[in-house]
Amino acid sequence: MRVFQRQNCTHLDQIREDVVPSAQGCEDCLRTGDKWVHLRECLTCGHVGCCDSSKNKHAHMHADEAGHPIVKSFEPGEDWRWCFVDEVVV
Numbered sequence: 001m002r003v004f005q006r007q008n009c010t011h012l013d014q015i016r017e018d019v020v021p022s023a024q025g026c027e028d029c030l031r032t033g034d035k036w037v038h039l040r041e042c043l044t045c046g047h048v049g050c051c052d053s054s055k056n057k058h059a060h061m062h063a064d065e066a067g068h069p070i071v072k073s074f075e076p077g078e079d080w081r082w083c084f085v086d087e088v089v090v
């Protein structure tokens, strides 16, 4: 029997509690006039980007490019954090 093991995130030290959201929408989509589905805020620098269900996936792109793996949901009423590298809720 295979036991599902919860992976641990090794990036928790990149979380800053005092980040300020860079915009009220996905910065990159706002620039190009594109639409997004949901928003994610980078917990290292505050970059706001769109989720993986959006066609541009700017939050994921930012995580790869800037090396900032952890985002939180920027949707009203949602309070969870996600690590793009480990693919776990942190």
Ligand SMILES: [Zn+2]
Pocket (backbone or CB within 6 Å): 008, 009, 010, 011, 012, 069, 083, 084, 085, 086, 087
């Ligand atoms: Zn991680």
Ligand SMILES: [Zn+2]
Pocket (backbone or CB within 6 Å): 026, 027, 028, 029, 030, 036, 049, 050, 054, 056, 057, 058, 059
């Ligand atoms: Zn976007």
Ligand SMILES: [Zn+2]
Pocket (backbone or CB within 6 Å): 042, 043, 044, 045, 046, 047, 062, 066, 068
């Ligand atoms: Zn960032």
